[in-house]
Amino acid sequence: MDSSRFNTRLLSDIQNSPTPFHVVHRMSGLLLERGFKRLHERDNWGELGGSYFVTRNDTSIIAFQTTPQNIHSGGIHMVGAHTDSPCLRVKPNPVINKQGYLQLSVEVYGGVLLNPWFDRDLSLAGRVTCRDRDMAIRSVLIDFGRPVAMIPSLAIHLDPDANHKRGINAQTDITPILLCQAEAKTHDFHLMLQQQIERQHKNIPIDKVLAYELSFHDMQAPAIIGLNNDFIASARLDNLLSCFIGLRAFLEADTAPAKLLICNDHEEIGSVSGSGAQGDFLETVLQRLAGSDEQLARLTDRSMLISCDNTHGIHPNYSDRHDANHAPILNQGPAIKTNANQRYATNSETGAYFRQLCEQAEVPVQDFAARSDMRCGSTIGPITAARTGIKTVDIGIPQFAMHSIRETCGSRDTEYLYKVLRHYFSDTGPLRHQP
Numbered sequence: 001m002d003s004s005r006f007n008t009r010l011l012s013d014i015q016n017s018p019t020p021f022h023v024v025h026r027m028s029g030l031l032l033e034r035g036f037k038r039l040h041e042r043d044n045w046g047e048l049g050g051s052y053f054v055t056r057n058d059t060s061i062i063a064f065q066t067t068p069q070n071i072h073s074g075g076i077h078m079v080g081a082h083t084d085s086p087c088l089r090v091k092p093n094p095v096i097n098k099q100g101y102l103q104l105s106v107e108v109y110g111g112v113l114l115n116p117w118f119d120r121d122l123s124l125a126g127r128v129t130c131r132d133r134d135m136a137i138r139s140v141l142i143d144f145g146r147p148v149a150m151i152p153s154l155a156i157h158l159d160p161d162a163n164h165k166r167g168i169n170a171q172t173d174i175t176p177i178l179l180c181q182a183e184a185k186t187h188d189f190h191l192m193l194q195q196q197i198e199r200q201h202k203n204i205p206i207d208k209v210l211a212y213e214l215s216f217h218d219m220q221a222p223a224i225i226g227l228n229n230d231f232i233a234s235a236r237l238d239n240l241l242s243c244f245i246g247l248r249a250f251l252e253a254d255t256a257p258a259k260l261l262i263c264n265d266h267e268e269i270g271s272v273s274g275s276g277a278q279g280d281f282l283e284t285v286l287q288r289l290a291g292s293d294e295q296l297a298r299l300t301d302r303s304m305l306i307s308c309d310n311t312h313g314i315h316p317n318y319s320d321r322h323d324a325n326h327a328p329i330l331n332q333g334p335a336i337k338t339n340a341n342q343r344y345a346t347n348s349e350t351g352a353y354f355r356q357l358c359e360q361a362e363v364p365v366q367d368f369a370a371r372s373d374m375r376c377g378s379t380i381g382p383i384t385a386a387r388t389g390i391k392t393v394d395i396g397i398p399q400f401a402m403h404s405i406r407e408t409c410g411s412r413d414t415e416y417l418y419k420v421l422r423h424y425f426s427d428t429g430p431l432r433h434q435p
Contacts, residue, residue, distance in 0.1 A: 003415050004224065007232050010414055011222035013244040014234050018125040018217040020059035020083040020265050021141050023240060027061055027247055027263065028053065034251055036063060045288050054285065058127065058139070059083055059265035060275040062285050063250060066258040071289060075302025077259045077425055078390065079250065080277075080380050081242035081309065082267035085235070086110030086403045088117065088174065090124070090214040095189050102179035102187050104149070106216065110268030114168045116405040121147035122176055126214035128193050133205040140204060142196050147219050149176035176216060218405045230331060230411055237399055237407040239267070242308035245418050253425030267309070267380050277380035283388055305392045306354065306424060307345065307381030308417070310409065311335050311368045313398030326369035328398035331410035333364030334417050337379075337394040345381035350393035354420075361423040363416045366398070 017023040031053045032038065039045060039054040053063040060083065066076070088106040096103040108114070125143035132138060151174055156162055168174065179187060190209040197206050222234030243263045250261045266276035273279055290296035314327035328335040336351050337344040358365040370376040381394040397413040 003411060004229065006418070007224055007411055007414055010241065010244055010248075011224075011232060011234055014236055014240045015222050017236070017240055018123070018143055019087075019127070019141075019213075019215050021127045021213070022125065022143065023083040023243060023263070024055055024058055024061045025141060027063075027243065028055065030247060030251070031063055041284070047291075048289065056279075056281050057265065057273075057275040060263060060281055062260065062262045062282065063247070064258070064260040064285070064289070065250075065255055066260075066289060070256070071258045071299065072295065074257055075299060075304065076286075076289075077257050077427065078262065078303060078305040079246045079260075079421055079424070080262045080264070080305055080307045080384060081246050082239045082265065082277075082380055083243060083263045084110070084265050084268050085238060085240065086112040086268050087215045087217065088112070088176070090126075090212070090216070092211075095187065096175060100181050101177050103175045103177050104189070105175060108170050108174075109215070111403050113401070113404045114170070114174060115166075116401075117174060118151050118153040120150065120405060121219040122149040122151070122216045123219050124148055124214055124216055126212060128197060128209055128212045128214070130194070130197065130209045131207045133207045135207070137210065138204070140197055140201050142193070142200055142214075144196060149178045149216060151176050220406065224411055225408075226411075231408050232411050232414065233406055233408045235406055237409050238310045238402055239308070241310060241409060241414065242396070242417075245414060246308055246421060249418050249421035249425055253422045257425070257427065259425045262384075264380055271380060271383050277383040278387065280387075282384065286388065300389050303390050304350065304353070305381070305384055305390045306421070307379055307384065307392055307394045308421070309337075309379040309381075309394070309396045310399045310402065310407075311337055311396040312402060313400055313410075315400060321371065321374070323369055323371045326367050328366040328368050330398050330400070330408075331412040332366055332398075333358065333413065334395050334397050334420065335366040335368040337368045337381075337396060339369065339376050339378075341376070342382050343376045343378040344394035345385040345392035346394050347391075350391050354393045354395060357424050357427070358420050360427075361420045363420045368396075368398075 017026050036051040036053050039052050049067045051065045055061045087109050089109045091105045094104040123144045129139045193209045194206050218235045225231045225233050264277045266273045271277040290299045313330045314322045338346045381392045385392040400408040
């Protein structure tokens with residue numbers, strides 16, 4: 001495999017997916033290109049056999065390939081990831097005119113590392129819900145695709161302690177600036193959105209913008225970096241890397257076993273939503289595939305989920321923040337994530353199975369566990385396992401600067417993750433030993 005070409009394609013997918021809405025739109029397009037049929041939850045599905053996908057809220061997606069035979073004989077090989085990333089979301093009444101500048105009030109979404117958001121070229125993207133001239137309500141995606149805002153730092157002369165004890169107030173310090181002077185006083189934000197819709201969707205006659213879900217995002221292009229091209233750097237590697245590698249492995253694997261890919265929204269804020277992992281999206285899809293409660297229980301016991309979400313690579317400048325025996329290194333393969341308090345769903349059986357998958361795929365594997373005196377993050381793994389009872393292993397490739405506006409991963413780890421997931425999706429063997 002050409003790693004450079006693989007990563008270039010991956011980074012292009014991520015760059016063109018600034019919000020969960022765009023992630024699902026892009027994934028849907030790739031699935032349609034490969035002959036998948038779009039299903040809608042409101043329709044009668046009947047007995048399914050073939051390649052399908054279904055979305056919820058335009059921010060979560062489930063793709064699956066099954067036949068009536070393989071779904072009840074070998075279970076489903078599942079991979080899960082999440083479509084959202086920490087960011088700054090625009091509030092409903094955002095316009096602020098202050099000192100001759102137009103600013104937009106924002107709300108912090110997820111556990112954002114705020115310092116890197118200063119002095120960046122920011123654009124705006126998301127979903128806008130509007131009324132057309134036929135009085136129908138419809139939603140469209142927009143992306144300004146160019147720098148339209150910034151959050152300038154305060155000069156060191158005016159904040160001499162900035163390098164020692166700088167604090168950031170989420171209400172007052174991170175309000176993006178869009179315009180200055182006279183234009184700012186007369187600005188109509190909804191009109192600006194309508195004009196952007198008209199530029200991007202020329203065939204939709206808009207009467208009025210009614211609501212929106214918009215996020216600021218960084219315009220710096222992703223890059224392959226390092227003297228030997230050892231790293232990839234981009235926004236939203238957590239966790240769009242897992243979404244798009246999971247999708248590619250899913251599409252390019254052999255079709256013998258039943259397989260499913262789920263990418264949920266709202267993981268960064270706890271997954272409590274209809275489209276999050278604590279919602280019933282996966283459960284209802286599995287119920288419809290199984291056909292009855294009895295068949296669902298049997299299907300669940302035969303199936304397995306690999307929950308993919310990046311993990312913390314050991315940082316050479318802060319190595320004391322890691323448990324030395326469980327500190328993954330970039331470009332040394334994916335890590336199995338373990339936590340005794342069930343912040344990760346890995347147990348001895350699922351961890352052993354993934355380790356064996358890596359051996360079979362000739363992929364190196366590592367272990368991650370947090371320091372016992374530090375808080376441990378979590379992901380969709382334990383939530384999905386609790387809701388469905390499906391055996392789950394949590395894994396992820398190591399990265400630097402998690403939840404920053406620009407994150408870094410190993411350029412070889414992307415290929416390692418692809419290889420093991422493709423092998424897993426193609427594996428016709430039992431998912432675990434049957435006693």
